[in-house]
Every structure is written in C-alpha cells, then in structure tokens.
Amino acid sequence: SEAAPxxxxxxxxxxxxxxxxxxxxxxxxxxxxxxxxxxxxxxxLAAGATVTFIGGAMSVEPPAGADVVRVESTQELHEAVxxxxxxxxxxxxxxxxxxxxxxxxxxxxxxxxxxxTNPVIRLERTPDILADTVAARTAGEPMPxxxxxxxxxxxxxxTSVLEFGAAKLARKGCEMLVVNQVGRxxxxxxxxxxxxxxxxxxxxxxxxxxxxxxxxxxxVTELAGLLDRPARL
Ligand code: C5P
Numbered sequence: 001s002e003a004a005p006x007x008x009x010x011x012x013x014x015x016x017x018x019x020x021x022x023x024x025x026x027x028x029x030x031x032x033x034x035x036x037x038x039x040x041x042x043x044x045l046a047a048g049a050t051v052t053f054i055g056g057a058m059s060v061e062p063p064a065g066a067d068v069v070r071v072e073s074t075q076e077l078h079e080a081v082x083x084x085x086x087x088x089x090x091x092x093x094x095x096x097x098x099x100x101x102x103x104x105x106x107x108x109x110x111x112x113x114x115x116x117t118n119p120v121i122r123l124e125r126t127p128d129i130l131a132d133t134v135a136a137r138t139a140g141e142p143m144p145x146x147x148x149x150x151x152x153x154x155x156x157x158x159t160s161v162l163e164f165g166a167a168k169l170a171r172k173g174c175e176m177l178v179v180n181q182v183g184r185x186x187x188x189x190x191x192x193x194x195x196x197x198x199x200x201x202x203x204x205x206x207x208x209x210x211x212x213x214x215x216x217x218x219x220v221t222e223l224a225g226l227l228d229r230p231a232r233l
Contacts, residue, residue, distance in 0.1 A: 004048030005224040010088040011049040012144070013041040013066075014081060014129075016056035018074045020101035022121065023110045030096045033189045034058030036150075037094030039216030041066050044092075047220055052084045056095055059189070074098050074126040081129050082136065090146040090223055093130045094178075101126050134173040146226045147174040148219070152182040162196060162205070169198050175226055176200070178219060197222050201229075 015037020019027040034055060041053045041063040053066035056077060062068045069084065071077045074097055085091045100123035110119055130149045137143035151168045155161040165179035177198045194209040197219065208218035 006044055006047035006049035006220070006227075009049045009090065009227060010052070011041075011044045011090045011092065011223075012052045012054065012081070012085050012088045013037050013044065013092045014054045014056075014077065014095035015041070015062075016058035017096040018056050018077055018098045018126075019072050020074065020098050020126075021072075021105055022102050023106040023108065025109055028098065028100075028102065029057060030098070031189055032057070032096035034060050034062075035189075035191065035212045036193065036216065037092070038063050039212040040092050040094055040219050041216075042213070043216040043220040044223075046217075047224060052088070054080045054084065054095070074101060074129070078127050078129045078132070081133060085133055085143055087142050088144045089227060090148070091133060091144045092148040092219070092223070093133075093174075094150050096152070097129060098126050100124065128172075130172050130174060138173075146176070146223060148176045148178065148223060149174045151177050151179045153179055154182060162198070165196065165198050169200060174200065176222060195219075199226075201226075 016034035017030040017032035019029045021027050038060055041051050044051050045065045051066040053062050054069045054071060055062050056071055069080050071080050103122040103124040133143055134147060149172050151165050153161040153164045161181050165177055169177040178195050179198060180193055180195045191211060193212050193215050195215055197206045206222060208215045
C-alpha cells in the first residue's frame with residue numbers, strides 16, 4: 001500500500017565503522033557515527049519492512065524494532081552480512097568498512113622498545129563485502145535483488161565526485177550507490193548530509209539533502225521503487 005510500501009519485505013542494513021585490532025588493546029578505526037545507517041533502518045521499519053540491523057562501532061543507539069546484530073571487525077561484518085542477507089529482499093551497506101587492516105595481530109600489547117626503534121604497522125586489504133555479496137548472487141546464492149552501496153568521495157583536480165561515484169557503481173555491481181562528498185568535518189558524525197543516488201538501470205540520478213532522517217526516507221523511497229521492478233534488467 002501507499003502507507004507501507006515495504007510490508008512483507010526483509011531489509012538488511014549495515015551501519016557504523018569497523019575496528020581492526022592491532023593488539024589486545026588497540027585498533028584501527030574510523031569516524032563513522034552510524035547515523036545514516038540507523039536513519040535508513042528506521043525509514044525501512046516505518047515503511048513496514050522487517051529489518052536486520054548489523055552495527056559496528058557507532059555513537060548512536062541501534063534502531064528500536066530491528067533485529068540487531070553487533071560486530072567489530074570487517075571479518076565479523078563480512079560473515080554477518082553473508083549470513084543475514086541470504087533470503088533478504090534488500091541490503092543497504094551504509095557501514096564504513098576498513099579498506100585495510102593490520103597484516104599481523106600481536107597477541108600481547110605492543111611495547112615501547114628500549115632501543116628507541118618504532119614499530120612499523122604493515123597493512124593488508126580487507127575483503128570487499130559489497131562486491132562479495134554481488135558475486136555470491138551472480139553465483140546463484142539467494143542474495144538480495146536490490147543491493148545498495150555508499151560511496152564517500154572527495155573528488156580531485158580532474159575527476160568529480162559523481163564521476164568517481166559512477167565508476168564505483170559499475171565496479172561494485174550493485175543496483176544503487178548513494179554518493180556523498182566527505183571531508184573531515186563534513187558528513188561523518190554530522191546530523192545533516194547531502195547525497196546523490198546513482199542507479200545501475202540507467203535512471204537519472206536523484207539528489208537528497210537535509211537531516212540524515214530525511215535522507216534515510218529518500219533512500220528507502222528509491223529502494224522501494226527498485227523492489228517493485230523486475231530484479232535485473
Ligand atoms: O570502495 P569503497 O570503500 O569506497 O566502497 C564503499 C561501499 O562499499 C560502502 O557501501 C561500504 O559499506 C562497502 N564496502 C564493503 N567492503 C569493504 C569496503 C567497502 O562492503 N571492504
């Protein structure tokens with residue numbers, strides 16, 4: 001119905017940042033607040049969906065009314081997404097996933113060396129959870145027909161934020177990419193945001209701006225529209 005367009009639908013939303021352990025007391029993390037993912041989950045719940053919310057490190061509470069799964073590392077998030085996305089109608093990957101993690105984990109706390117030498121942290125790539133979910137679907141697993149990624153872009157001298165976004169959408173193979181322009185004091189942790197939604201089916205981009213709650217509703221509106229179409233063109 002008009003009032004509850006996602007009735008009978010199952011939506012998995014990831015949010016927050018991952019933490020990659022260096023030793024028992026230290027980690028590499030990021031500035032994600034989890035606010036945008038929580039807003040998407042709340043909008044999906046309001047639209048009548050059953051929501052599984054997979055949250056990493058966040059500065060806000062997980063949404064009331066969702067099935068909440070908490071994770072810390074990219075590895076845990078990876079396992080949780082593949083498990084919970086199976087059989088779901090849509091996946092929204094709003095989590096800020098580490099692109100790199102320490103290549104080694106020190107079982108004991110890393111100490112200051114007596115000879116004054118400093119430790120060197122070697123990094124390795126993390127798995128791309130979004131791309132792996134799309135790949136699992138391509139391989140015939142029951143992954144969501146609508147997969148939404150986020151792209152935090154800064155643009156550079158020669159390439160605009162939206163050009164980077166379009167390339168990312170194609171690379172990831174998902175149905176929709178929510179692109180936002182980020183900086184140190186922009187978007188991450190803030191209550192307001194400005195995004196452009198890009199679509200794999202060739203539809204015109206849709207812009208949304210305002211409170212993260214309003215942008216969450218705009219994202220869910222587009223998601224509901226995608227669910228009402230044949231899964232893949
Ligand atoms: O490539 P980039 O990190 O900019 O892509 C961002 C999108 O991909 C987000 O939706 C994020 O949740 C997802 N991602 C992921 N696994 C990673 C890195 C990012 O699923 N290792």
